[in-house]
Amino acid sequence: MHLNQMKGEPFMPIKYYRGYILCRLSKIGSEWEIVDALQKINKELGKELRITYASPIYGAWDLIIEVSFAKLEELDKLVTLIRTNPKLQTSIEETTTFVSSRPDYPWE
Numbered sequence: 391m392h393l394n395q396m397k398g399e400p401f402m403p404i405k406y407y408r409g410y411i412l413c414r415l416s417k418i419g420s421e422w423e424i425v426d427a428l429q430k431i432n433k434e435l436g437k438e439l440r441i442t443y444a445s446p447i448y449g450a451w452d453l454i455i456e457v458s459f460a461k462l463e464e465l466d467k468l469v470t471l472i473r474t475n476p477k478l479q480t481s482i483e484e485t486t487t488f489v490s491s492r493p494d495y496p497w498e
Contacts, residue, residue, distance in 0.1 A: 405493035406458040408442075409465050411472065412451040416483035421446035421453055427477050428455060439464035451486075465489065 415421065425444045432441040443456035455472075459465045469487055472478055 404460055406460055407462075407465070407493045408490040409457045409459060410488040411455040411457065411469060412447075412486045412488075413453040413455065413472075413482045414450070414484040415452040415481050417481040418452070420481040424453055424478060424481055427475070431471065431475070435468070436464075439468060441468075453482075460493070462489075 413424070415424070425446070428441055428444045435441070438461060439457065439459045441455060441457050443454075445454060446452060447454050457465065457468060459468075465487070469485065472482065472485060
């Protein structure tokens with residue numbers, strides 16, 4: 391039972407935003423190494439922030455990362471981590487981030 395339910399308040403599930411981080415790589419051929427590194431990083435993230443998908447893509451960008459987060463500050467932590475992590479920093483040349491306008495992605 392959720393804490394609010396014990397107090398007689400209705401349970402309100404947390405709604406999460408979705409974000410998409412596009413990465414342009416300076417080291418072509420390292421796409422799957424980056425995905426593996428992101429999987430390891432994901433295990434260290436808290437409940438408020440999760441990488442839900444990462445994959446190489448075709449086109450002007452080389453990699454897409456989908457994330458879910460409850461607060462914008464959490465997304466900022468991840469983007470900063472991606473830009474400053476020594477392993478990722480050597481392969482990722484540039485990022486751009488897209489954010490959903492509503493927190494309507496329920497995390498279960």
